[in-house]
Amino acid sequence: MFLFDAHLDLSMNALEWNRDLTRPIREIRDRERGQTDKPDRGRGTVCLPELRRGNIGLVVATQIGRYAKPTHPLGGWHSPEQAWAMTQGQLAWYRAMEEAGEMEQVNDRAGLEKHLELWGANGVPVSDPARSSAGNRAGAETGVPKPIGYILSLEGADSIITLRHLERSYEQGLRAVGPAHYGPGTYAFGTDSEGSIGQRGRELLKEMERLGIILDATHLCDTSFWEAMDCFHGPVWASHSNARALTPHNRQFSDDQLKELFRRGAVIGAPLDAWMMIPDWVRGQTTPQGTRLKLDKMAEHIDYICQLAGNARHSGIGTDLDGGFGREQCPMDLDTIADLACLPVLLKARGYSGDDVESIAHGNFVHFLRRAWK
Ligand SMILES: [Zn+2]
Numbered sequence: 001m002f003l004f005d006a007h008l009d010l011s012m013n014a015l016e017w018n019r020d021l022t023r024p025i026r027e028i029r030d031r032e033r034g035q036t037d038k039p040d041r042g043r044g045t046v047c048l049p050e051l052r053r054g055n056i057g058l059v060v061a062t063q064i065g066r067y068a069k070p071t072h073p074l075g076g077w078h079s080p081e082q083a084w085a086m087t088q089g090q091l092a093w094y095r096a097m098e099e100a101g102e103m104e105q106v107n108d109r110a111g112l113e114k115h116l117e118l119w120g121a122n123g124v125p126v127s128d129p130a131r132s133s134a135g136n137r138a139g140a141e142t143g144v145p146k147p148i149g150y151i152l153s154l155e156g157a158d159s160i161i162t163l164r165h166l167e168r169s170y171e172q173g174l175r176a177v178g179p180a181h182y183g184p185g186t187y188a189f190g191t192d193s194e195g196s197i198g199q200r201g202r203e204l205l206k207e208m209e210r211l212g213i214i215l216d217a218t219h220l221c222d223t224s225f226w227e228a229m230d231c232f233h234g235p236v237w238a239s240h241s242n243a244r245a246l247t248p249h250n251r252q253f254s255d256d257q258l259k260e261l262f263r264r265g266a267v268i269g270a271p272l273d274a275w276m277m278i279p280d281w282v283r284g285q286t287t288p289q290g291t292r293l294k295l296d297k298m299a300e301h302i303d304y305i306c307q308l309a310g311n312a313r314h315s316g317i318g319t320d321l322d323g324g325f326g327r328e329q330c331p332m333d334l335d336t337i338a339d340l341a342c343l344p345v346l347l348k349a350r351g352y353s354g355d356d357v358e359s360i361a362h363g364n365f366v367h368f369l370r371r372a373w374k
Pocket residue numbers: 155219240320323
């Protein structure tokens with residue numbers, strides 16, 4: 001089944017983890033043997049060949065560069081200009097992948113349809129029960145690897161120096177922005193902080209609305225979330241968030257927030273970062289084996305969203321795999337991202353129809369983009 005992943009930090013892995021994502025996963029892991037600079041060394045789960053193997057042909061891929069004042073709890077670049085330069089370097093990597101035929105930027109309706117056709121995933125409308133699962137045709141026949149489609153997104157908007165930079169980013173293909181990441185940001189307060197989006201946040205949202213950029217509600221703190229919902233009238237999604245009811249933490253959404261997202265037509269991508277899947281995870285101590293955390297937990301989170309919405313139209317996948325963690329912090333039955341292919345089976349076992357499973361696997365996000373880009 002064709003899969004859509006709404007959140008992958010691919011360029012961050014390429015540039016900050018120094019991973020050549022065109023190589024096989026074993027090779028990437030082998031080259032990191034003995035390295036200790038990051039906790040997930042040798043435990044990566046994402047590369048382009050594994051995306052293809054899992055039939056994950058379309059992803060939302062991030063630029064990410066945090067600007068941090070001296071008091072910021074997590075640190076980051078010391079000026080917005082440095083953060084901007086980082087994200088421009090990340091864009092340069094995506095461009096290089098396009099030139100190599102490995103990836104393809106998808107930034108409008110025509111490009112979306114063309115890309116889905118290449119992957120045999122555009123057959124008939126999302127709501128049509130009679131569609132086929134043609135799957136992986138094109139590449140299998142020609143032997144040439146199919147490019148992974150990517151929708152460019154910015155996680156945390158601190159790197160946007162002025163609104164002119166946002167417009168320039170739009171011209172570069174940027175189609176979604178999450179104003180916040182962790183802690184206090186320039187345009188909003190993020191996870192583990194609390195505060196207003198302020199004047200700059202309102203101006204950013206207004207410009208996003210004018211340009212037609214999707215608001216990614218993930219990481220907004222509660223105050224910033226509700227303010228953003230009040231003043232932004234464009235398309236909203238949540239690329240990688242779970243429900244607070246199952247994993248109590250400000251990083252996840254309350255039922256009221258989820259209902260507001262449903263009302264706005266949002267799709268919520270389910271992540272595979274263990275600390276967001278089960279309560280009381282302690283980084284570096286708790287293990288997937290110790291908690292018997294498996295992919296079925298993801299199906300449980302998806303089911304929670306669907307039950308709350310009363311339908312399967314607002315749920316999708318947003319794994320965040322290799323977003324600063326690896327196999328040590330994701331379900332024990334996932335070796336690489338290709339194992340996501342098990343998700344449809346797990347959903348069917350919970351009683352989901354073939355149609356609903358396809359909607360969750362890719363249809364809901366595809367339908368969202370068709371509406372946003374009509
Ligand atoms: Zn994130």
